[in-house]
Amino acid sequence: MLKQFTLAEIADFLGAKYQGENIAVTGLNTLEEATGTELSFLANPKYIKQIETTNAGAVILHENHAQAVKNAIISDNPYFAFARCMGLFAEKEGFFEGVSEFASIHPSAKIGEHCTIYPFAVIGANVEIGDNCTLFSGVYIGEHCHIGDNCTLTPNCVLMSRTSLGDNCYLQPGAVLGGEGFGFVRTDFGIQKIPQIGHVEIGDNVEIGANAAIDRAALSKTFVNSGTCIDNLVQIGHNVQIGKECLIISQVGIAGSTKIGDRCTFAGQAGIAGHLKIQDNVTVGPQGGVVKDIAKNSVVSGTPSMEYNTYMRHSILQPKIPDLFKRVNALEKQIEKLEQEINTKK
Amino acid sequence: MLKQFTLAEIADFLGAKYQGENIAVTGLNTLEEATGTELSFLANPKYIKQIETTNAGAVILHENHAQAVKNAIISDNPYFAFARCMGLFAEKEGFFEGVSEFASIHPSAKIGEHCTIYPFAVIGANVEIGDNCTLFSGVYIGEHCHIGDNCTLTPNCVLMSRTSLGDNCYLQPGAVLGGEGFGFVRTDFGIQKIPQIGHVEIGDNVEIGANAAIDRAALSKTFVNSGTCIDNLVQIGHNVQIGKECLIISQVGIAGSTKIGDRCTFAGQAGIAGHLKIQDNVTVGPQGGVVKDIAKNSVVSGTPSMEYNTYMRHSILQPKIPDLFKRVNALEKQIEKLEQEINTKK
Amino acid sequence: MLKQFTLAEIADFLGAKYQGENIAVTGLNTLEEATGTELSFLANPKYIKQIETTNAGAVILHENHAQAVKNAIISDNPYFAFARCMGLFAEKEGFFEGVSEFASIHPSAKIGEHCTIYPFAVIGANVEIGDNCTLFSGVYIGEHCHIGDNCTLTPNCVLMSRTSLGDNCYLQPGAVLGGEGFGFVRTDFGIQKIPQIGHVEIGDNVEIGANAAIDRAALSKTFVNSGTCIDNLVQIGHNVQIGKECLIISQVGIAGSTKIGDRCTFAGQAGIAGHLKIQDNVTVGPQGGVVKDIAKNSVVSGTPSMEYNTYMRHSILQPKIPDLFKRVNALEKQIEKLEQEINTKK
Known part of the structure; x- marks a missing residue:
């Protein structure tokens, strides 16, 4: 987690308002695990008690809960606002740029602009790759493959x-x-x-x-x-x-x-x-x-597979099947006895 | 699909006869999807209606159905004839030949004739590899491995x-x-x-x-x-x-x-x-x-696992198990009632 | 299996005594498959008959069975003694030493002492690797990873x-x-x-x-x-x-x-x-x-999932469920008949 934003910057990114101190936010976490420089969120009211004990530096929450914390971003949908923040903090995977001289690229392959090809990637004959693609090490692209724009093929x-x-x-x-x-x-x-x-x-x-x-x-x-x-x-x-x-x-x-x-x-x-x-x-x-x-x-x-409701009823009854066998055994004995009694009376 | 054969060449390959025009066949496909330069097949008579609507350039079929299409190869077993054609059209995977200077091959490894070793393959100490083998990129062969003739190890x-x-x-x-x-x-x-x-x-x-x-x-x-x-x-x-x-x-x-x-x-x-x-x-x-x-x-x-017929009967009855519980519940009540009636009469 | 030890050396390694000839042991195997230069073991007395027919050069066994074979190592726990011998005969995987010039190692990566890095391994930016680690070919270590001491990452x-x-x-x-x-x-x-x-x-x-x-x-x-x-x-x-x-x-x-x-x-x-x-x-x-x-x-x-004993009873009865349906069908008919008989008598 190397990125860092102020609470105001994040609120601005979300098109939302913030309250409290404009702290520097170094990461995102759950209410339970967040530290004093991390932003968390309250989406499900059943977790509201965690608000009292969280160490989070700030919380994204609905305005109904705004008075529960000092530093907050107010949102109608705290979960999605938080998910958008995850995109903000996400780091692009990888550390290499350009086309490695240690990649093996067939002369007939056509590679678009701004592509990253790691060492030890292999690109075959008559391959076409679009723009802005990243091929990590150990990737193999067989002959006559076609890859569009903005694709990422991670290692191997x-x-x-x-x-x-x-x-x-x-x-x-x-x-x-x-x-x-x-x-x-x-x-x-x-x-x-x-x-x-x-x-x-x-x-x-x-x-x-x-x-x-x-x-x-x-x-x-x-x-x-x-x-x-x-x-x-x-x-x-x-x-x-x-x-x-x-x-x-x-x-x-x-x-x-x-x-x-x-x-x-x-x-x-x-x-x-x-x-x-x-x-x-x-x-x-x-x-x-x-x-x-x-x-x-x-x-x-x-x-x-069966229809879901049938499956659920079956699931609940399944452990009782051994008992059902016992019950049928008992019924068979009872009915035999009854039949004898009735026959005796005839 | 880069290969191409005439209908006569394919019939010859199969040891079969053809009828109609000696078209150039560029590929193989199902009756439903074949185009005018593709060869298809009719094996299961239940698909015979597709013969009427197919765009296939030619069809492999039994002589019983020979009059249904113009261009055809006649075969006693159209499915296997078609499968053999798939071998005819199959391209050997890969684009590289020889032993790459960018492969890592231990000096003690023995490699047979006509082998292909891609860049970034690794072959360890005391490995023995037969003739006509292909090792793609990213393949790792540990020490003391033994590989016979005509083996293919695809990437990684x-x-x-x-x-x-x-x-x-x-x-x-x-x-x-x-x-x-x-x-x-x-x-x-x-x-x-x-x-x-x-x-x-x-x-x-x-x-x-x-x-x-x-x-x-x-x-x-x-x-x-x-x-x-x-x-x-x-x-x-x-x-x-x-x-x-x-x-x-x-x-x-x-x-x-x-x-x-x-x-x-x-x-x-x-x-x-x-x-x-x-x-x-x-x-x-x-x-x-x-x-x-x-x-x-x-x-x-x-x-x-159980014997297949038992399993099939069980499978059919499984969704009815919740209902079986109800039926046993009902039986228990009925029999209790009957017992009371009989006891009352005593 | 390239290693070889005398029976005395193995007994010494185990802190145990041996009897019979101090043969050269070239490997380990089961009683059934062992050859005359291999060491086997007898842990479960139900396999004692295999002692009579084994070709094993020597056997690890309890002193109660010591007279059954000529060459033996005596142990209170033959299974664990044998498992320890497996460690003795195990070869360290791999054939390469040092850091390959054909590995791709980011300048910012810190690598401990006595590490082995195979050709075509990739180590990213800001990676930290401890001492005595082995990274085989095709391994990719992304940026900011941290690896402790004595770790082995096999190929890919x-x-x-x-x-x-x-x-x-x-x-x-x-x-x-x-x-x-x-x-x-x-x-x-x-x-x-x-x-x-x-x-x-x-x-x-x-x-x-x-x-x-x-x-x-x-x-x-x-x-x-x-x-x-x-x-x-x-x-x-x-x-x-x-x-x-x-x-x-x-x-x-x-x-x-x-x-x-x-x-x-x-x-x-x-x-x-x-x-x-x-x-x-x-x-x-x-x-x-x-x-x-x-x-x-x-x-x-x-x-x-259900409690294990319930599951076992269910497992045994499961194939009998189709039969249970028949039995309930029969009960329903019987009880209907009884009800009619009783009603008739009223």
């Missing part, structure tokens, strides 16, 4: 041949795009490999997590549309198509040829089988296993 | 010391072989680390996925036999032994010392506990959790 | 900016620390990115697995305390706090802001939701899904 990211990225994409370390799809078919005469001759296409404003893998298509393309954010260690199979503004959380796996609509959210470790259609605005719970098509706006959970 | 693959690969192996980017097995034992006096002094041995014709991890053995070796294909982000623990021609789909985890037979298929995200014996031809469903030995030819699914 | 590990490691840490290949946390919030006006301005802090004696990912915090820090061991392909979300001496097995995912106590064990593929408190000494079973706080010393399993 790999784009295999013919992968394309739109503008403003950010790849966390170790992400692999365009590896060969798992095209193996078991036949009577052994495993047949189906060569994967498609590619990967990524839209604009896409973020891809550390050590995630997006396979290239068997034919045509694997596609991730603009605004979608993919977390660490996610697997996207060949020919998958993902819509706009989806959130794919860590360790999710999506099998081949599945089509996913816009604004879907898949929670951590969920698995989506192949050749399915998941429509817009679908939410899949953590560790959920989706094995059939899902209609738009659905919220599903469990394995195999 | 790592072989730690003493790992051996057979012939014709293909490693997707970021795969890690020979990392230390997780040899930690919790004892009364803290966690004890058990040094892992074994290694990893891989057979011939093995493919390993992006960012997959195969740990070296505590003693002796972790072993993957010939023809087995391992997908992205798979974890293989120390001392695991995997047979021939297995398909291990993405994100599967296999815990230490488990032995797996030949021709097993583990679907995505399945987990196999340690110290088990999984016999030949076993299939484990997606997200399945195997905690006991499995007999040959079994198909299992679920967590803990 | 990445520390993004401001990450700190304590002493004696070991990172397996491809581990990524300090990647940006998944700070995306879906709002009415699209996905908002919350910049992640915190960092990652790792204690002493921590091991981190191949291709694992530990995200940096939104604010403050993501923290892994001393002695904790993290396996391959594990995901640790932003602001997670993990206590001392935990074992986090392969493919586990821990979502953001969850706090974990000391000495917890999470088995493979378990998932822990965000914002939870898991107290000391908690064990979570394989593939378990934890969605609520867990009290200390608990053992839980299943999804959603």
